[in-house]
Amino acid sequence: MGTNAVLSCEDLKQITGYQRPGDVARCLRDQGVQVFQGRLGPWTTIDLINKAGGLTTASSNDSIEATDIL
Template structure:
């Protein structure tokens, strides 16, 4: 079984700068990030759900790095 990295409300608040849970939930929703209510209703999500909102698919090959000849 693969375990996805959980992102806690405290970690989300640190990254986004939103201290209040309501503002944090609103920002996550507006960004298209699926979140779940945790203890006391505080939001949490996973790395995969954040990546999915950004258009990154799990297991997708990494983009090829461009070299000087490609530019």
């Protein structure tokens, strides 16, 4: 199970240190984070930030090894 918690523009301002929504979005996109534009500014999820950082969550199917099938 992933952590699909939504991070609002206000959350992202605190995380990035930028105050203008456009600067927040640019900063995240430059780092490979998929950002969506909402009425209240950019937003994303923790999973998308982790994905950009190379972290992935293992689902129950991902943990099956070939020896488990044989």
